Amino acid sequence: MDYYAINSLRETHAGWALVRAQNAPLAVHFFMAAFTGPNRRNIGRQQLIDILEDVLFGVRQSFGEGKFPRPASEYLDDWADPERAWLRKYYVPGEDEPHYDLTAAAEDVVRWVENLRGREFVATQSRLTSIFAVLKTLVQQSETDPEVRLAELQRQRDGVDAEMQRLREGNIKVMSAPEALDHFQQLTTLAKDLLSDFREVEQNFRRLDRQVREQIATWDGSQGELLDSIFANQQDIGSSLQGRTFQGFWDYLMSPQLRTELRDLLQRATQIEALSRMDNLHALANLHQDWLPAVEQTQATVRQLSQQMRRLLDDKVFLENKRIMQLIRSVESTALTTRAQPPSGIFMEIDAPSVDVALPFERPLYEPGSRVRVMDDVVIADDADVDAGALFSQFYVDKEHLKSHIDAVLEDADQATLADITAAYPLSQGLAELVAYYQLAAESEWANINPEATQQLSWSLPDGSIREATIDQIIFVRPA
Structure with missing residues (x-):
């Protein structure tokens, strides 16, 4: 600023x-x-x-x-x-x-x-712990590499196993009184800040709704465009950062399992001996009961704003209908005035006296065409020599057979390129077999086509000549 x-x-x-x-x-x-x-x-x-x-x-x-x-x-x-x-x-x-x-x-x-006024005791350790916890959650939940996340979960599990072993051996580490006081102060501060945030949440919702109502009051376009704009704004309110975070908090607080867990944790916190002399300890057990009325009031504000918008739309529809009726009465009054002395000549032109309406079920059903019967078929024989070898030289590429080649190579490796597969099972049907491999890779979710890398494949023809092809690198991965 x-x-x-x-x-x-x-x-x-x-x-x-x-x-x-x-x-x-x-x-x-x-x-x-x-x-x-x-x-x-x-x-x-x-x-x-x-x-x-x-x-x-x-x-x-x-x-x-x-x-x-x-x-x-x-x-x-x-x-x-x-x-x-x-x-x-x-x-x-x-x-x-x-x-x-x-x-x-x-x-x-x-x-x-x-x-x-100042504070006699300033929480520092609990704030640092909270920063580390939030930072770990941010980094770990945003990681896209499964190996990294598995390694982190394995590390956490090893830590839990080590802690369980220390407890079995009787080595119990209890939080000291200063640490408990530090975390208690941090907890109460966060709870107060959360309650104070709800007033600002309501204010943000009212500000968004006020913009929509101002748009309704000053709108001079069609009703359909207005409804489209209003629904878009309502969607913006729900999908905004404020709306999504508030809805997430509401869903979290309304979960029966989470509420039971929260109530149990608050009750157990009031029984900690290091906090027994705190003056506001009794308020800790009723912490969630202060949240529910505040959240419910915010939800009621959102519902009230929707009802007000509904009334505004109803009023605008009523005024538009009233205006339409006034126009109809004006047309009828003008027609009655000119009925006795109609104007001469052509005073109005319209495209058609009525609207042509074609309903879908008025269309005729499909009728198959009649077969034409050919009479007196005559077969004319031709004595010319025709090479029929082309009819018998066709071949079929069996994709299932190619899949078996891929599976056989992946039995000994986690992944393999198409060059590795053709090295183990050479191309016997030439370019057609290569195209079939390419189609299998494009249709499979366990294959990757890398256009930034290339690979060369070769095969032999019946006459002994060698053919080569340069294609994008294709990598097949063993299915999980």
Whole structure:
């Protein structure tokens, strides 16, 4: 980012405006008390006013009644104003009371303020372990060479076997208290970051949908083109990086087996003796229960956006149908007006008074042609000498026989070129046999034709002469 981009963020970004605001300490304190502290979302207006009143009461007790004199409802309306965009105000279907949620920009500021306080213990070992684990997964799962992946799996299996042997011998290595504290802090940090990411995910989905609705509102083309464009945008939302990663997380979290495994691991983690004195240990067991409402709300947002798009399309279809009916009534009214005094001469030309419709089942079925019977066949004999040797000089190349040659050579080798096969079984039918080998290689999934390398093959004719051919290198591999 350059100076101009940073300056633009300073002027327009909601998070930067929150940091610069006069009442920023009050707003951030309230956001922590209402949203990020208890990990709550979708709070009704009255409940949120009560929480803000408690915050204001505590501040006014310390600094006097003149500190932040406005009522709590005015502060809420100010912070939810589009110019601020620190809170998102919306209505839940079926309820008249507005609800509020923290925006992604405001939550980033809250996390930043929390980090300014400093940390007594900074996790380093667990972060390095996480980096190694992610890097190994990235490299290993992207490897295309099967031999390399098999070697890595063999190394992992050897490590597991060695660890099992140490356990059988009674050599049990337990994580120390600092290491357990390090991993616990890393776990809680990642869990909080994941929860905060869902607000930004929802914001990205709403931004994509807002672009589609703006396109619908300003569309001046045909209905078919509009539907095509909308379906393409909906596909873009689902196939975007944001959509694919969120769907992958949802599928992972909805797996019964994975949920059971996660619940068991969290329960066992709370029983670790080195973590028994941690204050927020009880929140670790309910970690997955905080994820489910957040993910469900994001899914509900996507469903709500689809319903809104459906209503927009229905409204546009209704308006178009209304316009069509107005045009039809206008034509009928004009026709009734000119019925008494029709215009003279030709005033309108059309290609045809009706549309020719040809249904598929109106076509006649196939009827075979009648056979022509030839009467009085006459066979005329010709006494000319004709060489009939060409009729008996034809030969057939047996591909199954050639396959047996290939299999016989591959019994002693993992792979062989066509030159190796013809060296063991010379070409007896010349160029026709060579073409048959080439066809077998093209049709087989266990053969490779390399156009960048060539090989020369030769064969003998009945008169003793030698013929040679230069072809692409053909390699046959023993089937797995």
